[in-house]
Amino acid sequence: MSHRARQLRVSALARVEGEGALNVVVRDGVVERTELRIYEPPRFFEALLRGRAHTEPPDITARICGICPVAYQLSACHAIEAACGVAVPEPVEALRRLLYCGEWISSHALHVYLLHAPDFLGYPDAITMAADHRDAVERGLALKKAGNALLEAVGGRAIHPVNVRVGGFYRAPTRAELAPVAEQLTAALYLALATVRWVAGFDFPSLELDHELLAVHEDDRYAITRGRLVSSGGLDFPVEEFPQHVVEHQVPHSTALHATLDGRRYLTGPLARYTLNHAQLSPLALTAAAEAGLGASCRNPFRSIVVRAVELVYAVDEALRLIESYEPPEPAAVAVPPMPGVGHGVTEAPRGLLYHRYTVGADGLITAAAIVPPTSQNQAAIEADLHALVAGNLALPDDELTPLCERAIRNYDPCISCSAHFLDLTRSPA
Protein backbone atom coordinates (compact mmCIF):
# COMPACT_ATOMS: atom_id res chain seq x y z
CA MET A 1 0.00 0.00 0.00
CA SER A 2 1.44 3.29 -0.99
CA HIS A 3 0.96 6.34 1.16
CA ARG A 4 3.03 8.54 -1.07
CA ALA A 5 1.64 10.85 -3.66
CA ARG A 6 0.72 9.12 -6.87
CA GLN A 7 3.73 8.10 -8.85
CA LEU A 8 2.11 6.42 -11.80
CA ARG A 9 0.61 8.14 -14.75
CA VAL A 10 -3.14 8.29 -14.32
CA SER A 11 -4.51 7.95 -17.79
CA ALA A 12 -8.12 8.49 -16.78
CA LEU A 13 -10.32 8.49 -13.77
CA ALA A 14 -12.97 5.88 -13.82
CA ARG A 15 -15.81 8.19 -14.96
CA VAL A 16 -15.99 6.91 -18.48
CA GLU A 17 -19.63 7.20 -19.53
CA GLY A 18 -18.56 9.98 -21.82
CA GLU A 19 -16.33 8.11 -24.20
CA GLY A 20 -16.65 9.45 -27.67
CA ALA A 21 -15.06 11.67 -30.25
CA LEU A 22 -15.77 13.70 -33.30
CA ASN A 23 -14.02 13.08 -36.56
CA VAL A 24 -14.33 15.69 -39.25
CA VAL A 25 -12.66 15.00 -42.57
CA VAL A 26 -12.14 17.85 -45.00
CA ARG A 27 -10.64 16.99 -48.34
CA ASP A 28 -9.88 19.47 -51.12
CA GLY A 29 -11.88 22.14 -49.39
CA VAL A 30 -14.99 20.00 -49.04
CA VAL A 31 -16.34 18.51 -45.81
CA GLU A 32 -16.25 14.82 -46.60
CA ARG A 33 -17.38 13.28 -43.33
CA THR A 34 -18.63 14.48 -39.95
CA GLU A 35 -18.78 11.54 -37.60
CA LEU A 36 -19.71 11.79 -33.98
CA ARG A 37 -18.53 8.66 -32.24
CA ILE A 38 -20.46 7.97 -29.09
CA TYR A 39 -20.05 5.18 -26.68
CA GLU A 40 -23.50 4.24 -25.49
CA PRO A 41 -24.26 2.28 -22.34
CA PRO A 42 -28.01 1.65 -22.89
CA ARG A 43 -27.24 -1.35 -25.09
CA PHE A 44 -25.49 -2.98 -22.14
CA PHE A 45 -28.39 -2.19 -19.85
CA GLU A 46 -30.93 -3.62 -22.28
CA ALA A 47 -29.10 -6.94 -22.10
CA LEU A 48 -28.70 -6.70 -18.32
CA LEU A 49 -32.45 -6.16 -17.87
CA ARG A 50 -33.52 -9.33 -19.63
CA GLY A 51 -34.49 -11.97 -17.06
CA ARG A 52 -34.86 -9.40 -14.25
CA ALA A 53 -38.07 -8.90 -12.26
CA HIS A 54 -40.51 -6.30 -13.61
CA THR A 55 -39.88 -4.19 -10.51
CA GLU A 56 -36.15 -3.76 -11.16
CA PRO A 57 -35.76 -1.45 -14.20
CA PRO A 58 -36.19 1.86 -12.29
CA ASP A 59 -33.22 1.16 -10.03
CA ILE A 60 -31.03 -0.46 -12.66
CA THR A 61 -31.56 2.08 -15.44
CA ALA A 62 -31.13 5.01 -13.02
CA ARG A 63 -27.43 4.19 -13.12
CA ILE A 64 -27.14 4.83 -16.84
CA CYS A 65 -26.72 8.54 -16.20
CA GLY A 66 -25.79 10.27 -12.96
CA ILE A 67 -27.11 13.58 -14.29
CA CYS A 68 -30.60 12.35 -15.12
CA PRO A 69 -31.43 9.26 -13.04
CA VAL A 70 -35.04 10.42 -12.47
CA ALA A 71 -35.64 10.48 -16.21
CA TYR A 72 -34.54 6.86 -16.45
CA GLN A 73 -36.52 5.83 -13.38
CA LEU A 74 -39.76 7.42 -14.53
CA SER A 75 -39.60 6.37 -18.18
CA ALA A 76 -39.03 2.84 -16.81
CA CYS A 77 -41.93 3.09 -14.34
CA HIS A 78 -44.35 4.32 -17.00
CA ALA A 79 -43.36 1.56 -19.41
CA ILE A 80 -43.66 -1.22 -16.81
CA GLU A 81 -46.96 0.12 -15.50
CA ALA A 82 -48.31 0.34 -19.05
CA ALA A 83 -47.24 -3.25 -19.72
CA CYS A 84 -49.10 -4.36 -16.59
CA GLY A 85 -52.17 -2.24 -17.32
CA VAL A 86 -51.84 0.03 -14.28
CA ALA A 87 -52.23 3.82 -14.21
CA VAL A 88 -50.98 5.56 -11.06
CA PRO A 89 -53.35 8.00 -9.31
CA GLU A 90 -52.93 11.74 -9.98
CA PRO A 91 -51.37 12.55 -6.55
CA VAL A 92 -48.59 10.02 -7.23
CA GLU A 93 -48.11 11.47 -10.69
CA ALA A 94 -47.89 14.97 -9.18
CA LEU A 95 -45.18 13.82 -6.77
CA ARG A 96 -43.28 12.32 -9.72
CA ARG A 97 -43.51 15.65 -11.51
CA LEU A 98 -42.18 17.41 -8.41
CA LEU A 99 -39.23 15.01 -8.25
CA TYR A 100 -38.56 15.52 -11.96
CA CYS A 101 -38.54 19.32 -11.47
CA GLY A 102 -35.65 18.76 -9.04
CA GLU A 103 -33.72 16.96 -11.74
CA TRP A 104 -34.39 19.69 -14.31
CA ILE A 105 -33.23 22.36 -11.87
CA SER A 106 -30.08 20.48 -10.92
CA SER A 107 -29.16 19.44 -14.45
CA HIS A 108 -29.97 22.75 -16.17
CA ALA A 109 -28.09 24.76 -13.50
CA LEU A 110 -25.05 22.55 -14.05
CA HIS A 111 -25.15 22.85 -17.81
CA VAL A 112 -25.96 26.56 -18.05
CA TYR A 113 -23.37 27.74 -15.52
CA LEU A 114 -20.57 25.20 -15.47
CA LEU A 115 -20.56 23.65 -18.93
CA HIS A 116 -22.11 26.09 -21.39
CA ALA A 117 -21.57 29.65 -20.12
CA PRO A 118 -17.74 29.49 -20.40
CA ASP A 119 -18.17 29.13 -24.19
CA PHE A 120 -19.98 32.46 -24.40
CA LEU A 121 -17.67 34.33 -22.05
CA GLY A 122 -14.46 33.12 -23.66
CA TYR A 123 -13.12 30.79 -21.00
CA PRO A 124 -11.81 27.26 -21.54
CA ASP A 125 -13.81 25.97 -18.57
CA ALA A 126 -15.82 26.96 -15.50
CA ILE A 127 -12.76 26.77 -13.25
CA THR A 128 -11.07 29.58 -15.18
CA MET A 129 -14.35 31.45 -15.47
CA ALA A 130 -14.87 31.29 -11.70
CA ALA A 131 -11.91 33.61 -11.12
CA ASP A 132 -13.65 36.46 -12.98
CA HIS A 133 -17.31 35.52 -12.54
CA ARG A 134 -17.42 34.13 -9.07
CA ASP A 135 -20.91 35.49 -8.34
CA ALA A 136 -22.31 33.77 -11.41
CA VAL A 137 -20.75 30.41 -10.57
CA GLU A 138 -22.02 30.70 -6.99
CA ARG A 139 -25.49 31.44 -8.36
CA GLY A 140 -25.29 28.27 -10.45
CA LEU A 141 -24.21 26.22 -7.43
CA ALA A 142 -27.03 27.67 -5.31
CA LEU A 143 -29.56 26.69 -8.00
CA LYS A 144 -28.10 23.21 -8.23
CA LYS A 145 -28.22 22.93 -4.46
CA ALA A 146 -31.92 23.82 -4.46
CA GLY A 147 -32.55 21.17 -7.10
CA ASN A 148 -30.58 18.65 -5.07
CA ALA A 149 -32.56 19.52 -1.93
CA LEU A 150 -35.78 18.74 -3.81
CA LEU A 151 -34.31 15.49 -5.17
CA GLU A 152 -33.29 14.47 -1.66
CA ALA A 153 -36.62 15.37 -0.07
CA VAL A 154 -38.68 13.42 -2.60
CA GLY A 155 -36.20 10.92 -4.00
CA GLY A 156 -34.32 10.04 -0.82
CA ARG A 157 -31.00 11.31 -2.13
CA ALA A 158 -29.66 13.57 -4.85
CA ILE A 159 -27.55 11.08 -6.79
CA HIS A 160 -29.49 8.04 -7.93
CA PRO A 161 -32.66 8.56 -5.87
CA VAL A 162 -33.77 5.45 -4.02
CA ASN A 163 -37.40 6.29 -3.22
CA VAL A 164 -38.89 5.62 -6.66
CA ARG A 165 -40.57 2.29 -7.33
CA VAL A 166 -42.87 0.83 -9.93
CA GLY A 167 -46.35 2.06 -8.90
CA GLY A 168 -45.15 5.16 -7.05
CA PHE A 169 -42.86 5.78 -4.09
CA TYR A 170 -41.65 3.74 -1.13
CA ARG A 171 -42.56 6.68 1.10
CA ALA A 172 -44.21 10.02 0.42
CA PRO A 173 -42.59 13.05 2.08
CA THR A 174 -44.72 14.96 4.58
CA ARG A 175 -45.74 18.57 4.02
CA ALA A 176 -43.41 19.54 6.87
CA GLU A 177 -40.48 17.86 5.12
CA LEU A 178 -41.15 19.87 1.97
CA ALA A 179 -41.49 23.23 3.77
CA PRO A 180 -37.73 23.97 4.00
CA VAL A 181 -37.35 22.92 0.35
CA ALA A 182 -40.03 25.44 -0.61
CA GLU A 183 -38.06 28.15 1.19
CA GLN A 184 -34.94 27.24 -0.80
CA LEU A 185 -36.94 27.18 -4.02
CA THR A 186 -38.45 30.58 -3.34
CA ALA A 187 -34.94 32.02 -3.15
CA ALA A 188 -33.95 29.96 -6.20
CA LEU A 189 -36.75 31.52 -8.25
CA TYR A 190 -34.99 34.89 -8.14
CA LEU A 191 -31.72 33.22 -9.08
CA ALA A 192 -33.42 31.49 -12.00
CA LEU A 193 -34.87 34.79 -13.24
CA ALA A 194 -31.42 36.36 -12.90
CA THR A 195 -30.06 33.46 -14.95
CA VAL A 196 -32.40 34.28 -17.83
CA ARG A 197 -31.33 37.95 -17.78
CA TRP A 198 -27.66 36.93 -17.62
CA VAL A 199 -27.65 34.52 -20.56
CA ALA A 200 -29.94 36.72 -22.67
CA GLY A 201 -27.04 39.20 -22.85
CA PHE A 202 -24.61 36.72 -24.42
CA ASP A 203 -23.60 36.92 -28.08
CA PHE A 204 -25.08 34.14 -30.19
CA PRO A 205 -23.57 33.01 -33.48
CA SER A 206 -26.30 32.99 -36.10
CA LEU A 207 -27.47 29.54 -37.11
CA GLU A 208 -31.00 28.37 -37.84
CA LEU A 209 -31.82 24.69 -37.89
CA ASP A 210 -34.33 23.05 -40.15
CA HIS A 211 -34.51 19.74 -38.30
CA GLU A 212 -37.93 18.38 -37.46
CA LEU A 213 -38.54 18.91 -33.75
CA LEU A 214 -40.08 16.22 -31.53
CA ALA A 215 -41.31 16.62 -27.96
CA VAL A 216 -43.68 15.10 -25.45
CA HIS A 217 -46.83 17.23 -25.20
CA GLU A 218 -49.68 17.75 -22.78
CA ASP A 219 -52.44 20.23 -23.51
CA ASP A 220 -52.70 21.66 -20.01
CA ARG A 221 -49.08 21.86 -18.83
CA TYR A 222 -45.47 21.91 -20.06
CA ALA A 223 -44.91 18.18 -20.58
CA ILE A 224 -42.25 16.55 -18.41
CA THR A 225 -43.29 13.19 -17.02
CA ARG A 226 -45.80 12.00 -19.61
CA GLY A 227 -47.83 12.89 -22.64
CA ARG A 228 -48.23 12.15 -26.32
CA LEU A 229 -45.61 12.98 -28.93
CA VAL A 230 -45.92 15.92 -31.30
CA SER A 231 -43.58 17.20 -33.99
CA SER A 232 -43.05 20.42 -35.89
CA GLY A 233 -43.88 18.43 -39.03
CA GLY A 234 -47.42 17.86 -37.78
CA LEU A 235 -47.04 14.40 -36.26
CA ASP A 236 -49.17 13.67 -33.21
CA PHE A 237 -49.11 10.15 -31.81
CA PRO A 238 -49.35 8.23 -28.53
CA VAL A 239 -46.22 6.70 -26.99
CA GLU A 240 -47.40 3.21 -28.04
CA GLU A 241 -46.74 4.22 -31.65
CA PHE A 242 -43.17 5.40 -30.96
CA PRO A 243 -41.60 2.28 -32.54
CA GLN A 244 -43.60 2.83 -35.74
CA HIS A 245 -42.25 6.36 -36.15
CA VAL A 246 -38.80 6.25 -34.60
CA VAL A 247 -36.41 3.75 -36.09
CA GLU A 248 -32.85 3.24 -34.91
CA HIS A 249 -30.14 2.05 -37.21
CA GLN A 250 -26.49 1.23 -36.87
CA VAL A 251 -23.88 3.55 -38.34
CA PRO A 252 -20.37 2.25 -38.90
CA HIS A 253 -18.52 4.98 -36.99
CA SER A 254 -20.35 4.74 -33.68
CA THR A 255 -21.53 2.12 -31.21
CA ALA A 256 -24.56 4.35 -30.67
CA LEU A 257 -27.55 3.90 -32.91
CA HIS A 258 -28.83 6.75 -35.06
CA ALA A 259 -32.57 7.38 -34.86
CA THR A 260 -34.88 8.76 -37.54
CA LEU A 261 -38.45 10.01 -37.30
CA ASP A 262 -40.46 8.61 -40.22
CA GLY A 263 -37.15 8.39 -42.05
CA ARG A 264 -36.19 11.99 -41.30
CA ARG A 265 -33.50 13.60 -39.15
CA TYR A 266 -34.98 15.15 -36.04
CA LEU A 267 -34.14 16.88 -32.80
CA THR A 268 -35.39 16.54 -29.24
CA GLY A 269 -34.55 18.63 -26.17
CA PRO A 270 -34.99 22.23 -25.03
CA LEU A 271 -35.35 23.78 -28.51
CA ALA A 272 -38.02 21.23 -29.46
CA ARG A 273 -39.84 21.56 -26.13
CA TYR A 274 -39.89 25.34 -26.23
CA THR A 275 -40.95 25.57 -29.85
CA LEU A 276 -43.73 22.99 -29.52
CA ASN A 277 -44.87 23.61 -25.94
CA HIS A 278 -44.15 27.23 -24.97
CA ALA A 279 -47.87 27.97 -24.76
CA GLN A 280 -47.99 25.60 -21.78
CA LEU A 281 -45.27 27.44 -19.81
CA SER A 282 -46.31 29.26 -16.64
CA PRO A 283 -47.01 33.02 -16.94
CA LEU A 284 -43.76 33.81 -15.10
CA ALA A 285 -41.66 31.61 -17.41
CA LEU A 286 -43.41 33.07 -20.47
CA THR A 287 -42.66 36.60 -19.29
CA ALA A 288 -39.02 35.68 -18.70
CA ALA A 289 -38.85 34.16 -22.20
CA ALA A 290 -40.33 37.26 -23.79
CA GLU A 291 -37.93 39.54 -21.91
CA ALA A 292 -35.05 37.39 -23.11
CA GLY A 293 -36.15 37.91 -26.69
CA LEU A 294 -37.47 34.42 -27.36
CA GLY A 295 -40.33 34.34 -29.82
CA ALA A 296 -42.77 31.62 -30.72
CA SER A 297 -39.98 29.27 -31.72
CA CYS A 298 -36.27 28.90 -31.14
CA ARG A 299 -34.19 27.16 -33.77
CA ASN A 300 -30.75 28.56 -33.02
CA PRO A 301 -28.89 25.86 -31.04
CA PHE A 302 -26.59 28.47 -29.47
CA ARG A 303 -29.69 30.02 -27.88
CA SER A 304 -30.50 26.72 -26.18
CA ILE A 305 -28.80 28.19 -23.11
CA VAL A 306 -31.59 30.81 -22.96
CA VAL A 307 -34.25 28.12 -23.29
CA ARG A 308 -32.61 26.09 -20.50
CA ALA A 309 -32.65 29.20 -18.31
CA VAL A 310 -36.36 29.73 -19.05
CA GLU A 311 -36.98 26.07 -18.23
CA LEU A 312 -35.10 26.62 -14.96
CA VAL A 313 -37.61 29.37 -14.09
CA TYR A 314 -40.45 27.07 -15.08
CA ALA A 315 -39.17 24.08 -13.08
CA VAL A 316 -38.70 26.16 -9.91
CA ASP A 317 -42.08 27.87 -10.39
CA GLU A 318 -43.81 24.54 -11.06
CA ALA A 319 -42.13 22.86 -8.07
CA LEU A 320 -43.37 25.66 -5.81
CA ARG A 321 -46.88 25.29 -7.20
CA LEU A 322 -46.82 21.52 -6.65
CA ILE A 323 -45.54 21.89 -3.08
CA GLU A 324 -48.19 24.52 -2.35
CA SER A 325 -51.00 22.13 -3.26
CA TYR A 326 -49.24 19.01 -2.00
CA GLU A 327 -51.00 16.36 0.05
CA PRO A 328 -49.04 13.14 0.60
CA PRO A 329 -50.52 10.46 -1.67
CA GLU A 330 -52.14 7.69 0.32
CA PRO A 331 -50.97 5.04 -0.38
CA ALA A 332 -47.62 6.22 -1.72
CA ALA A 333 -47.64 3.45 -4.32
CA VAL A 334 -50.24 1.31 -6.01
CA ALA A 335 -49.73 -2.41 -6.57
CA VAL A 336 -48.45 -3.35 -10.01
CA PRO A 337 -48.90 -7.12 -10.32
CA PRO A 338 -47.03 -8.51 -13.32
CA MET A 339 -49.05 -9.13 -16.44
CA PRO A 340 -47.69 -10.40 -19.73
CA GLY A 341 -47.48 -7.61 -22.26
CA VAL A 342 -45.51 -4.79 -23.82
CA GLY A 343 -45.36 -1.31 -22.28
CA HIS A 344 -43.99 2.01 -23.52
CA GLY A 345 -42.90 5.00 -21.45
CA VAL A 346 -41.60 8.41 -22.44
CA THR A 347 -40.54 11.43 -20.40
CA GLU A 348 -38.63 14.65 -21.08
CA ALA A 349 -35.12 14.26 -19.67
CA PRO A 350 -33.30 17.60 -19.35
CA ARG A 351 -31.46 17.00 -22.62
CA GLY A 352 -34.34 15.46 -24.59
CA LEU A 353 -36.96 12.79 -24.67
CA LEU A 354 -36.20 9.39 -23.24
CA TYR A 355 -38.17 6.35 -24.37
CA HIS A 356 -38.30 2.92 -22.69
CA ARG A 357 -40.09 -0.24 -23.84
CA TYR A 358 -40.34 -3.47 -21.88
CA THR A 359 -41.84 -6.84 -22.63
CA VAL A 360 -42.95 -8.60 -19.45
CA GLY A 361 -43.54 -12.36 -19.40
CA ALA A 362 -46.29 -14.22 -17.50
CA ASP A 363 -43.75 -14.97 -14.76
CA GLY A 364 -43.12 -11.27 -14.22
CA LEU A 365 -39.64 -11.40 -15.75
CA ILE A 366 -38.54 -9.01 -18.47
CA THR A 367 -37.97 -10.72 -21.79
CA ALA A 368 -37.02 -7.67 -23.85
CA ALA A 369 -35.99 -4.07 -23.17
CA ALA A 370 -35.37 -1.11 -25.46
CA ILE A 371 -34.05 2.28 -24.37
CA VAL A 372 -33.81 5.21 -26.78
CA PRO A 373 -31.88 8.04 -25.07
CA PRO A 374 -31.92 11.66 -26.23
CA THR A 375 -28.30 11.74 -27.32
CA SER A 376 -28.72 8.98 -29.90
CA GLN A 377 -31.89 10.65 -31.20
CA ASN A 378 -30.03 13.93 -31.60
CA GLN A 379 -26.85 12.46 -33.02
CA ALA A 380 -27.72 12.87 -36.70
CA ALA A 381 -28.88 16.44 -36.10
CA ILE A 382 -25.66 17.30 -34.27
CA GLU A 383 -23.61 15.84 -37.12
CA ALA A 384 -25.61 17.86 -39.64
CA ASP A 385 -25.01 21.05 -37.65
CA LEU A 386 -21.30 20.35 -37.47
CA HIS A 387 -21.18 19.67 -41.17
CA ALA A 388 -22.79 23.04 -41.90
CA LEU A 389 -20.61 24.80 -39.34
CA VAL A 390 -17.35 23.40 -40.72
CA ALA A 391 -18.37 24.00 -44.32
CA GLY A 392 -19.17 27.61 -43.50
CA ASN A 393 -15.92 28.23 -41.62
CA LEU A 394 -13.28 26.43 -43.65
CA ALA A 395 -11.11 29.55 -43.68
CA LEU A 396 -10.56 29.28 -39.94
CA PRO A 397 -7.35 27.65 -38.76
CA ASP A 398 -7.69 24.34 -36.90
CA ASP A 399 -7.14 25.93 -33.51
CA GLU A 400 -10.21 28.12 -34.05
CA LEU A 401 -12.39 25.67 -35.94
CA THR A 402 -11.93 22.91 -33.39
CA PRO A 403 -13.23 24.93 -30.41
CA LEU A 404 -16.15 26.12 -32.53
CA CYS A 405 -17.10 22.50 -33.20
CA GLU A 406 -16.77 21.64 -29.51
CA ARG A 407 -19.04 24.55 -28.76
CA ALA A 408 -21.60 23.36 -31.26
CA ILE A 409 -21.63 19.96 -29.57
CA ARG A 410 -22.11 21.48 -26.13
CA ASN A 411 -25.21 23.29 -27.39
CA TYR A 412 -26.94 19.95 -27.10
CA ASP A 413 -25.74 19.06 -23.61
CA PRO A 414 -25.07 15.56 -24.89
CA CYS A 415 -23.86 12.85 -22.56
CA ILE A 416 -20.47 13.25 -24.17
CA SER A 417 -19.72 16.80 -23.08
CA CYS A 418 -16.33 15.64 -21.95
CA SER A 419 -15.34 13.87 -25.10
CA ALA A 420 -15.75 17.06 -27.08
CA HIS A 421 -12.40 18.04 -25.60
CA PHE A 422 -10.79 15.21 -27.50
CA LEU A 423 -12.10 16.36 -30.80
CA ASP A 424 -10.06 15.12 -33.70
CA LEU A 425 -10.16 17.37 -36.73
CA THR A 426 -8.66 15.80 -39.83
CA ARG A 427 -7.96 17.77 -42.96
CA SER A 428 -6.23 16.56 -46.07
CA PRO A 429 -2.96 18.35 -46.97
CA ALA A 430 -3.54 21.52 -48.95
Add this chain to the structure above:
Amino acid sequence: MNVVIGVGNPYRRDDAVGLIVADAVARRGVHAVQSDGEPAGLLLAWEGADLAVIVDAVVCEPATPGRIHRTPALPAMHGGMSSHSLGIPAAVALATALDRMPRRLVVYAVEAADVGLGVGLSDPVSHAVPWLVDHVLADLT
Protein backbone atom coordinates in the same frame (compact mmCIF):
# COMPACT_ATOMS: atom_id res chain seq x y z
CA MET B 1 -18.81 17.83 10.15
CA ASN B 2 -17.00 14.97 8.43
CA VAL B 3 -18.17 13.23 5.29
CA VAL B 4 -17.13 10.13 3.37
CA ILE B 5 -17.83 10.34 -0.37
CA GLY B 6 -17.81 7.17 -2.40
CA VAL B 7 -17.39 7.97 -6.07
CA GLY B 8 -18.22 5.48 -8.79
CA ASN B 9 -20.64 3.52 -10.91
CA PRO B 10 -21.92 0.14 -9.71
CA TYR B 11 -22.25 -1.12 -13.28
CA ARG B 12 -18.60 -0.47 -14.10
CA ARG B 13 -17.11 -3.34 -12.14
CA ASP B 14 -14.14 -2.01 -10.10
CA ASP B 15 -15.51 1.53 -10.38
CA ALA B 16 -18.01 0.47 -7.70
CA VAL B 17 -15.32 0.21 -5.01
CA GLY B 18 -15.90 3.73 -3.69
CA LEU B 19 -19.64 3.15 -3.40
CA ILE B 20 -19.09 -0.14 -1.57
CA VAL B 21 -16.74 1.46 0.95
CA ALA B 22 -19.16 4.37 1.48
CA ASP B 23 -21.96 1.89 2.10
CA ALA B 24 -19.86 -0.07 4.58
CA VAL B 25 -18.85 2.96 6.63
CA ALA B 26 -22.43 4.31 6.53
CA ARG B 27 -23.54 1.08 8.22
CA ARG B 28 -21.14 1.96 11.05
CA GLY B 29 -23.00 5.24 11.54
CA VAL B 30 -20.69 7.48 9.52
CA HIS B 31 -22.13 10.28 7.37
CA ALA B 32 -21.40 8.94 3.90
CA VAL B 33 -22.76 9.80 0.46
CA GLN B 34 -22.47 8.31 -2.99
CA SER B 35 -21.42 10.41 -5.94
CA ASP B 36 -21.01 9.91 -9.65
CA GLY B 37 -18.01 12.24 -9.48
CA GLU B 38 -19.66 15.25 -11.14
CA PRO B 39 -17.60 18.21 -9.83
CA ALA B 40 -20.39 20.58 -8.74
CA GLY B 41 -22.05 17.69 -6.92
CA LEU B 42 -18.79 16.98 -5.07
CA LEU B 43 -18.54 20.63 -4.00
CA LEU B 44 -22.04 20.44 -2.54
CA ALA B 45 -21.35 17.06 -0.92
CA TRP B 46 -18.38 18.40 1.07
CA GLU B 47 -19.88 21.85 1.74
CA GLY B 48 -19.09 22.87 5.31
CA ALA B 49 -17.02 19.74 6.03
CA ASP B 50 -13.95 19.79 8.28
CA LEU B 51 -12.78 16.54 6.74
CA ALA B 52 -13.92 14.95 3.48
CA VAL B 53 -12.67 11.46 2.66
CA ILE B 54 -13.17 10.38 -0.95
CA VAL B 55 -12.80 6.84 -2.20
CA ASP B 56 -12.61 6.30 -5.96
CA ALA B 57 -11.22 3.86 -8.48
CA VAL B 58 -8.50 4.94 -10.89
CA VAL B 59 -7.24 3.47 -14.11
CA CYS B 60 -3.43 3.45 -14.25
CA GLU B 61 -0.90 2.48 -16.86
CA PRO B 62 0.69 0.22 -15.92
CA ALA B 63 -1.67 -0.89 -13.19
CA THR B 64 -1.25 -2.89 -10.03
CA PRO B 65 -4.91 -3.66 -9.36
CA GLY B 66 -5.91 -3.23 -5.75
CA ARG B 67 -3.02 -0.92 -4.92
CA ILE B 68 -4.23 2.02 -2.89
CA HIS B 69 -2.95 5.57 -3.10
CA ARG B 70 -3.78 7.89 -0.25
CA THR B 71 -3.30 11.50 -1.21
CA PRO B 72 -4.44 14.97 -0.13
CA ALA B 73 -5.79 15.48 -3.66
CA LEU B 74 -5.40 14.17 -7.14
CA PRO B 75 -3.21 16.02 -9.62
CA ALA B 76 -4.94 18.54 -11.83
CA MET B 77 -5.66 17.06 -15.20
CA HIS B 78 -5.92 18.56 -18.63
CA GLY B 79 -9.28 18.86 -20.26
CA GLY B 80 -11.36 21.05 -18.02
CA MET B 81 -14.57 19.89 -16.47
CA SER B 82 -17.52 18.11 -17.89
CA SER B 83 -20.57 16.48 -16.46
CA HIS B 84 -19.21 13.02 -16.96
CA SER B 85 -15.51 12.77 -16.30
CA LEU B 86 -12.45 13.90 -14.42
CA GLY B 87 -14.52 14.65 -11.36
CA ILE B 88 -12.18 15.01 -8.41
CA PRO B 89 -9.35 17.10 -9.90
CA ALA B 90 -11.89 19.43 -11.52
CA ALA B 91 -13.84 19.64 -8.26
CA VAL B 92 -10.67 20.52 -6.34
CA ALA B 93 -9.73 23.17 -8.88
CA LEU B 94 -13.22 24.68 -8.88
CA ALA B 95 -13.50 24.55 -5.07
CA THR B 96 -10.11 26.21 -4.73
CA ALA B 97 -11.20 29.02 -7.06
CA LEU B 98 -14.34 29.53 -4.99
CA ASP B 99 -12.84 28.99 -1.51
CA ARG B 100 -15.07 25.96 -1.15
CA MET B 101 -12.52 23.32 -0.20
CA PRO B 102 -13.17 21.30 2.94
CA ARG B 103 -10.70 22.10 5.70
CA ARG B 104 -9.01 18.78 4.96
CA LEU B 105 -9.41 16.43 2.00
CA VAL B 106 -8.16 12.86 1.82
CA VAL B 107 -8.51 10.84 -1.38
CA TYR B 108 -8.14 7.09 -1.54
CA ALA B 109 -7.56 6.10 -5.14
CA VAL B 110 -7.76 2.37 -5.79
CA GLU B 111 -6.10 1.02 -8.90
CA ALA B 112 -8.71 -0.81 -10.95
CA ALA B 113 -8.28 -3.99 -12.95
CA ASP B 114 -11.49 -3.66 -14.92
CA VAL B 115 -13.88 -0.73 -15.39
CA GLY B 116 -15.75 -2.33 -18.27
CA LEU B 117 -19.52 -2.67 -18.22
CA GLY B 118 -20.67 -5.21 -15.67
CA VAL B 119 -21.18 -5.83 -11.99
CA GLY B 120 -18.81 -7.22 -9.36
CA LEU B 121 -15.32 -6.23 -8.25
CA SER B 122 -12.19 -7.99 -9.46
CA ASP B 123 -10.47 -10.09 -6.78
CA PRO B 124 -7.58 -7.68 -6.10
CA VAL B 125 -9.92 -4.71 -5.69
CA SER B 126 -12.37 -6.74 -3.62
CA HIS B 127 -9.49 -7.69 -1.28
CA ALA B 128 -8.70 -4.00 -0.79
CA VAL B 129 -12.16 -3.18 0.61
CA PRO B 130 -11.64 -4.23 4.28
CA TRP B 131 -8.36 -2.27 4.44
CA LEU B 132 -10.10 0.77 2.97
CA VAL B 133 -13.02 0.59 5.39
CA ASP B 134 -10.66 0.33 8.39
CA HIS B 135 -8.48 3.22 7.25
CA VAL B 136 -11.37 5.50 6.30
CA LEU B 137 -12.90 4.91 9.74
CA ALA B 138 -9.51 5.59 11.34
CA ASP B 139 -9.24 8.88 9.45
CA LEU B 140 -12.50 10.00 11.00
CA THR B 141 -11.54 9.32 14.61
